[in-house]
Amino acid sequence: MFGVQDVQKEYERLVKLGVKFTMEPTEMGEVTIAVFDDTCGNLIQIAQQNS
Structure with a gap:
């Protein structure tokens, strides 16, 4: 999981x-x-904390 500012x-x-x-x-x-x-069979999440 990767945190981002704006999903x-x-x-x-x-x-x-x-x-x-x-x-x-x-x-x-x-x-x-x-x-x-990710094309290698891994599912990757991007996540944003809601205010």
Whole structure:
């Protein structure tokens, strides 16, 4: 898991670069997360602490 300032912005940037997400940005209580495949079979989360 990697912490980012703005999940939606990072999601959009990575999609433009061809990254395939398995879960779009989703709010889950105090955090928003998105999940992508690193092409080696690993699922990587990016997460943002919600205010």
